[in-house]
Amino acid sequence: MISFELSEDQTIAQSALREFAAEVLAPNARGVDDEAKLSASTLDLLWSLGVAQSRLDTDEAGGALMSALLLEELARGDASAAVAVASSLGFAAAIRDFGSPEQVERFRSVFAEERFHAAGVLLVEPTPAFDRTNLRTTARVATGGYLLSGVKSFVPLVDDCQHFLVVAKLNDEQVAFIVDAGCTGLTISNRHATLGLRGLGAGEIAFDNVFVPEQNRLGGHGSSVVDRLLDASRASLSAILTGVSASVMDYVIPYTKERVAHGSELAKKQVIAFRIADMHMKIEGMRWMYWRAASTIDQQRPSSRFSRLSQIYASRNAMWIADEGLQMLGGHGYTRDFPLEMWYRDVRTLSVLDGIVGI
Structure with missing residues (x-):
């Protein structure tokens, strides 16, 4: 049965983000578009509200709906900011839902900080008519882990992202790997000059035999x-x-x-x-x-x-x-x-x- 009533927590969070979008994001949206860059202080201020930190709370119910409600309110103020936050929320939710206890504990402390933590889920590749069932980014087994090779496109806040969840083809299976931004062999190969979402600072990331330890493979099929x-x-x-x-x-x-x-x-x-x-x-x-x-x-x-x-x-x-x-x-x-x-x-x-x- 579908309920058309939001819970009290959802209503409070929705109201807080709507106010933030109207008072902070919307007045600055034109400047963000002109400068093609989101302000780090604005993202930190948004993160300090504590709305996103609960994404790694394994006891929380209604996570997907709560995230979507908040993203609608942020998009009323600035779509670029909404997509940037959605990217980090997507990463956090993936760790919560499929990560090992050690992975969840590691990133719970990271996302609990009041400063915005840029992270992203990387699936799409710069190919015509991209087909996610036929990935070109590959992983092969190496001693103690895996080696990643390939290119991922439209990565939000490409210059500021600190962690990535990279989906790659391992034999005949699609597997997700947690990759730190500072890994050897990881480079920003291109920065997109987009028509819209100019403040997002999106770009491409290339992986050239990037080593990923076994413990950084995301759990689940x-x-x-x-x-x-x-x-x-x-x-x-x-x-x-x-x-x-x-x-x-x-x-x-x-x-x-x-x-x-x-x-x-x-x-x-x-x-x-x-x-x-x-x-x-x-x-x-x-x-x-x-x-x-x-x-x-x-x-x-x-x-x-x-x-x-x-x-x-x-x-x-x-x-x-x-x-x-x-x-x-x-x-x-x-x-x-x-x-x-x-x-x-x-x-x-x-x-x-x-x-x-x-x-």
Whole structure:
């Protein structure tokens, strides 16, 4: 049975992040986009709220839904910040769900710190029509561990990440390995100049026979680990798209009420009013779909179908909402004096990401 009521803890956390997004992230989002870099102090301030630290609490229920709720609120302020946090949350959740007791204990102390800890899950590779069932990044057995070779793309905060969870092909199995940023043979091979999410500082990382000790192999069956990571990341991506879409709608409603064209406010024109109503319906649909996907994950039920449907629906409709919102501002929508063009670019970038691309 699906409950449409959030718990008290979820409501409190959601309210705290919404306030933070409105007061800290949103006013600085344009500057982050212009400078193509997220402020370390902003991420530290966000982390100090203590919202993310519980991701390694093995006794916590509702982790996927809680994370998705928080990401929607962060995306209302700045999509780049939301994806950066999602990347670290994805890493922490993977350690919690599949790591050995020693791995969980090691990273619980790391993520308990008040400073933001950049980490990421690396699956996607820089190949046309990437197929996660046919990875080019490989691992082979070596004395005391494994040797990793290959390239992973769209790694968030590539210059600042301290730990990676790298998915590679070992014989005929997909296996995840914990890799420290300072390993010999690991290099940043390219930094992406992206259309949107400019503050994310994404890039490519190359692995040239990087040695990974046996104790850094993530537990659990390989394919089940990757499937679970994909499902959670798609629900998170849907939540981020929902948050950006909500920002578009929240902006155009007061704008169209004040903007006068041909003798009356835009909001009084039927075509505009109907499109805003459509925005609202689509956003509600996006939100319920990612809630269901995340809830299914938390219940440890098969969730791939719900997560994929949620991602597809959110990607298509968020792009429509951003485009309609931009057009409601007319020529102003295409100028950097208004945030619509930035949201449009962010949504376009988010809508072409799949699964664990930076999440």
